[in-house]
Amino acid sequence: xTLAARCTMYQAIQNIPASESATETRLWxxxxxxxxxxxxxxxxxxxxxxxxxxxxxxxxFPDVCARAGLDASLLRMKLTRVRARxxx
Numbered sequence: 001x002t003l004a005a006r007c008t009m010y011q012a013i014q015n016i017p018a019s020e021s022a023t024e025t026r027l028w029x030x031x032x033x034x035x036x037x038x039x040x041x042x043x044x045x046x047x048x049x050x051x052x053x054x055x056x057x058x059x060x061f062p063d064v065c066a067r068a069g070l071d072a073s074l075l076r077m078k079l080t081r082v083r084a085r086x087x088x
Contacts, residue, residue, distance in 0.1 A: 028068035036079070054079055 039050035053061055055076060065072035 024067065025069055028064055029070075031064055032068050032070060032075070039079075040082075055083075 035050045035053055038046045039054055040047075042050060062072040065075060
């Protein structure tokens with residue numbers, strides 16, 4: 001993940017109001033962020049597991065994204081672009 005992308009995610013997390021539901025939202029954003037970071041920078045096994053989760057999981061990933069206030073389809077589309085650029 002680029003520094004700019006990390007900063008954007010961090011800013012999104014920081015701009016959530018501090019309430020119980022906001023705390024949960026931050027938690028779920030952290031789960032998604034960790035999966036993306038593992039996919040991009042983790043050891044090979046972790047990268048593969050994270051890729052399966054980010055690109056193929058149809059049950060948990062959309063639910064986690066919804067709880068994080070993210071659109072799973074849009075995030076997958078953006079991650080697919082990142083993957084295509086990295087493969088080029």
